[in-house]
Amino acid sequence: MSSPMDGPMDGDRHGSASRWAGGPMSEPAEGAATAGDPVLLIRDVTKVYGEGEATVRALRGVSLTVEPGDYVAIMGASGSGKSTLMNIIGCLDVPTAGTYLLGGVDVGALDEVRQARVRNRRIGFIFQSFNLIPRMTALANVELPLAYGGVRAAERRRRALAALGLVGLSDRVGHQPNELSGGQQQRVAVARALVTSPTLLLADEPTGALDSTSTRDVLAIFDRLSLGGRTIVVITHEDDVAAHAKRVVRLMDGRIVDDRRQAPVDGPPPLIGDRPATGAMSER
Amino acid sequence: MNVLEITRFAVRGLTANKMRSILTMLGILIGVAAVILLVAVGQGSSDVIKQRIQSLGANTLTVSASFSGGFGGPAGRGGGGAAGPRTQARGLTLEDARAIASSGDAPSVKSVSPLVTSSSATTTYEGASHSISQVVGTYPSYFEATNKSVTSGAYFTNQDVTAVRKVVVIGKTVADELFGQVDPVGKKVNIQGAGFTVVGVLKESGSTGGQDADDVAVAPLPAVQQSLTGYGSLGGIVVQATSAETTDAAEAEITAILDQRHEITGSATADYRILNQASLQETVTEATGTFTVLLAAVAAISLLVGGIGITNIMLVTVTERTREIGIRKAIGAPRGAILGQFLIEATLLSLVGGLLGVGVAVAGSRFTIAGVQPVIVPQSIVLALGVSVAIGLFFGSYPANRAAKLRPIEALRFE
């Protein structure tokens, strides 16, 4: 585990006032976990792809608990099952066996409509390949989850603009994805993931397709979100990215082989001081 | 997530690929326009036929000798070579007509007009020459019975008939051909070598489907017999019933009188036949109805083909946009919203295509098609539009359902 920074982690670096900062994420997430419940609880989850000869056991019994406010990096070699795990956590796929509780709720037992609502309100998913909808402006892309969530147009616009402001793209709201750089597209995707104030922010190699500058931008946003109290799970195979997380989990061949804490759950993310936090957090 | 919102997504989806949307709509447009127009053509021709039957005269019965090849042709004289089991087939005579007219046994009969006809009568006036397709010799009651009226001059009278005066009332075509701008009334024309004085010009009744109903001349019966047809049997007898309701009664009365006079009993086949306008009209209406249904069926097939076009396009669209569907589902679009979006897309395609088709059909119905002025049937518009929307929903629901059912990760992984 290479952790280039092991700075002192005293609780004074962050005031409790910044734990649940204002901004678009200030509204309490619908059905948010009650105080005691972990945001995420996975027990003995397995995932088998294919049948017969071609069977691939992508996950071989993974158990993981994520507390509110944690910032977890999942690392592992290519093919170790990181994306498979992430897709199950994000309700995009179903496990072959095992239980999965999101904020104390067994997501697998929910019907289709409720699952869609969970994806909409409680999870924000960021993909390596951005996955913005083409021929829709940045603003429209960010508004989309709110539209599916039944938020009214004016309120939608306000929140989408705030989220775009938060990722520093206030001047690009009218641009379509093909008019934006990779880093900008990923920031739009982050804004889209944030706009519904989800309990859990998931990112599958969010910086995998970005250059170092854009990577730094995105990681800085994550750091600020973590400082603001958001629960984040990020997949990466880069140590530099994992260094930003409070906790690093390593996967190998579908099993967790290492689980190391780099900073306390209720403390600030370890590298927050490396880059001055902007005032964007409290922007409305 | 309300319907308006989903509709907006659907419209955005359609405008994203305008060319494809337009071509798909074209399929439905053609189908709907074809249904409406072909039904309109069917209706139009049916109307024309009905009009023609009515213009022959309401409440009118036409009696003709059944061996003479039907009414209207040159009357078979002598009535010899009859087919069938008849041994003594006779033509219709003036006495037959008189019997119907004077007998107290025919209370439903208003007037009786015996007639003889001569076709292709060469007629000249000064330098001009014209072959009148039909010269009719009859009584004045014929004009009322067959709905013919004059625009200038007058009808000939009963005195003209009894005095065997060579006077004639000519049709519009004859007047135009022989006289042009000159007023024909009072002028003397030469029909097949006999001189006739024009006393009136008939009102134009219009030509429909080849035969020119205005290429006629009507003269007193004895005058035509004397100079054109000779004194053989009649070409027919036109009988006017007292009202539309009494035509069937009149037919029965005439049958009774003629059966007696022609000695038709029991098993023997009558040597005359009676054409009843009312029942003819019924038959023709039935026939044209079948014709219209046939046209509509052909058109419906093209509508179906348009519907298959929608399915095809929706399948392509859904496949092409599977990734987008995955993204939408990943950010929380419920199945209903995805299903709704694609169903609305399909419905909009068919509805807009259908409405444009109605527009094209309405515009097209202003033109004469195959000699028929189409008459739009409102029900066909409702039906065609309804069917096209139903097709959009029905054929769009398969791909839409397929798209909506996808698990987010399946859709996202789709290449």
Ligand SMILES: Nc1ncnc2c1ncn2[C@@H]1O[C@H](COP(=O)(O)OP(=O)(O)O)[C@@H](O)[C@H]1O
């Ligand atoms: N849809 C799939 N069908 C079959 N095998 C799959 C599928 N997705 C992933 N796998 C297999 O599962 C294993 C884990 O894949 P993945 O979770 O994508 O790994 P990572 O994200 O860590 O690179 C790999 O061996 C991969 O080949």
Ligand SMILES: [Mg+2]
């Ligand atoms: Mg992966």
